[in-house]
Amino acid sequence: MNTRIDVLRPGLFTTIQDGGRWGWQSHGVSVAGPMDPVAFRVANALVGNSRDCAALEVTLTGPTLRFDGPRAVAVSGAVFELFVDDAPVTNAERFVVPRGGTLRFGQRITGARAYLAVAGGFNVPVVLGSRATHTPSRLGGWHGRALASGDELQTGSAMAASPQTSARTPELRTPYASSIRIMPGPDHVDFAGDALTVLTRAAYVVGVDSNRTGFRLGGAPVPRRSADDQLSDVTAIGSLQVPTSGQPILLMADRQTTGGYPRVATVISADIGVAGQAAPGDVLAFELCSATQARAAMVDLERQLAAMEISR
Amino acid sequence: MTAPFRIVDAGDAVLIVAFEPVWDEAVNAHAVAAAAALRQASLPGVRDIVPTYRSVGIHVEPLQTLQPLRDAISRIVAAATAMTTESRPPIEIPVCYGGVFGPDLRDVAAFAREDEAAVIERHVARTYRVGMLGFMPGFAYMTEVDARIAMPRRAVPRTRVPVGSVGVAGAQTGIYPFESPGGWQLVGRTPVRICDFSKPDPFLLSPGRLVRFHPIDEDSFAQLAEETA
Numbered sequence: 001m002n003t004r005i006d007v008l009r010p011g012l013f014t015t016i017q018d019g020g021r022w023g024w025q026s027h028g029v030s031v032a033g034p035m036d037p038v039a040f041r042v043a044n045a046l047v048g049n050s051r052d053c054a055a056l057e058v059t060l061t062g063p064t065l066r067f068d069g070p071r072a073v074a075v076s077g078a079v080f081e082l083f084v085d086d087a088p089v090t091n092a093e094r095f096v097v098p099r100g101g102t103l104r105f106g107q108r109i110t111g112a113r114a115y116l117a118v119a120g121g122f123n124v125p126v127v128l129g130s131r132a133t134h135t136p137s138r139l140g141g142w143h144g145r146a147l148a149s150g151d152e153l154q155t156g157s158a159m160a161a162s163p164q165t166s167a168r169t170p171e172l173r174t175p176y177a178s179s180i181r182i183m184p185g186p187d188h189v190d191f192a193g194d195a196l197t198v199l200t201r202a203a204y205v206v207g208v209d210s211n212r213t214g215f216r217l218g219g220a221p222v223p224r225r226s227a228d229d230q231l232s233d234v235t236a237i238g239s240l241q242v243p244t245s246g247q248p249i250l251l252m253a254d255r256q257t258t259g260g261y262p263r264v265a266t267v268i269s270a271d272i273g274v275a276g277q278a279a280p281g282d283v284l285a286f287e288l289c290s291a292t293q294a295r296a297a298m299v300d301l302e303r304q305l306a307a308m309e310i311s312r
Numbered sequence: 313m314t315a316p317f318r319i320v321d322a323g324d325a326v327l328i329v330a331f332e333p334v335w336d337e338a339v340n341a342h343a344v345a346a347a348a349a350l351r352q353a354s355l356p357g358v359r360d361i362v363p364t365y366r367s368v369g370i371h372v373e374p375l376q377t378l379q380p381l382r383d384a385i386s387r388i389v390a391a392a393t394a395m396t397t398e399s400r401p402p403i404e405i406p407v408c409y410g411g412v413f414g415p416d417l418r419d420v421a422a423f424a425r426e427d428e429a430a431v432i433e434r435h436v437a438r439t440y441r442v443g444m445l446g447f448m449p450g451f452a453y454m455t456e457v458d459a460r461i462a463m464p465r466r467a468v469p470r471t472r473v474p475v476g477s478v479g480v481a482g483a484q485t486g487i488y489p490f491e492s493p494g495g496w497q498l499v500g501r502t503p504v505r506i507c508d509f510s511k512p513d514p515f516l517l518s519p520g521r522l523v524r525f526h527p528i529d530e531d532s533f534a535q536l537a538e539e540t541a
Binding site: 022023024025026027028029030031127128136137138139183185186230231232233234235236237238239256257258263266267268269270291294295298299302 | 320321322323324325326328330333334335347359360361362363364365366367368369371374375377378444445446447448449450451453490509514515518519
């Protein structure tokens with residue numbers, strides 16, 4: 001059974017994302033996928049979806065959506081006021097929007113990006129193995145773009161929503177960790193000796209021209225040894241690359257597959273979602289960690305997520 | 313034939329097989345061969361393999377333990393033989409040069425201190441090799457352009473480059489698979505679809521493939537464009 005969802009108001013930048021378009025970076029295809037993979041996975045788990053099911057990523061200002069059938073829904077990540085037909089509902093909990101009901105996002109309280117999962121996911125064409133939207137190349141999702149008023153989304157098939165349960169997620173972490181953990185990047189030796197010290201001592205403001213491709217960070221310049229950029233090399237999500245200005249750029253979900261700026265550090269996998277919750281104007285602090293600590297953090301995070309997925 | 317490489321971590325979910333950080337056809341051939349061998353090996357926990365001019369990126373599942381993977385990668389790359397001679401025939405790409413299709417041909421001619429016909433002749437004379445793809449889906453960086461016409465990128469990029477535009481940027485030449493912003497010197501345009509997502513393999517160009525261009529006139533361009541539409 002499918003449900004049609006009408007977009008009455010799209011919100012600032014709402015896109016369909018799934019686990020990402022992996023496997024085609026050799027042909028210049030960006031991965032895309034959620035900016036906060038943890039919140040994305042929580043939202044899907046709450047409505048009983050598989051972990052990579054297509055959901056909406058909501059940015060700073062949320063949408064208003066009308067459902068033509070009853071549907072189980074969950075919103076996780078950034079905390080917004082949420083209303084179903086003007087009655088408040090709660091973040092990080094499963095609720096049901098009735099037939100003809102309207103789900104409205106109100107004020108944003110914390111975080112930058114929320115994930116709205118519906119039971120059965122969103123049914124858009126699969127492009128190169130994924131439903132994720134990559135707006136710079138107009139690929140995937142809803143016609144390769146952010147939602148607009150008047151769009152008519154379809155959910156995937158799911159059992160009819162049963163209105164009784166309300167699973168509450170454990171608090172995985174605060175939306176803003178005190179700092180984001182990084183490992184020295186592949187080119188850190190090409191920087192002046194104190195580059196990593198500068199990066200971890202200073203605070204960096206997320207610039208207004210930041211987006212899903214990357215965050216432009218303003219703060220103490222990271223000293224480079226040379227003004228020359230390098231021959232294009234592999235990029236990673238979480239890569240902190242430094243143009244000649246010394247102001248780092250944090251590469252995020254929509255990053256290009258290759259790049260020529262030297263990479264001073266990489267945000268660890270467990271903390272990508274923390275960065276993904278930063279809005280323009282927010283301040284980021286970085287903390288060095290070892291490969292062992294990075295792995296331990298990921299194992300711990302995975303244990304919490306898996307426990308939540310089983311307990312449902 | 314092997315080339316020296318090291319395995320570098322880029323965070324906890326990407327390993328990079330780093331060859332010498334220079335543009336060199338032999339180095340690139342090693343990267344392309346290494347990527348193919350790694351793909352063939354279907355290593356557990358690997359979700360993307362990305363050859364560049366001088367390296368191969370291996371994106372892994374975040375929970376993958378890296379040390380066994382490093383060992384396996386090291387073994388496979390050391391055994392991979394670079395195919396310096398590509399066995400497949402070059403892909404032939406028709407290009408309508410100059411005019412509205414190649415608005416920068418005149419500038420490239422001025423750069424080369426030759427006439428436009430001579431620039432076209434130099435551009436079609438060579439067989440190019442796809443060193444890597446990047447920038448956008450299907451965009452292939454091809455080398456090596458005749459030094460005489462190897463004009464650097466435009467100082468101010470265009471906000472809109474039409475689909476199929478053929479450009480030069482220093483020693484590289486490339487084709488825009490989609491309309492996009494871009495800074496390459498546009499010498500012509502091809503009616504051939506470089507990237508078609510309705511096909512199971514959407515990409516005409518892949519790392520290591522050889523490419524040749526040949527000139528066509530505006531009538532042929534219109535006719536071919538109609539056939540491929």
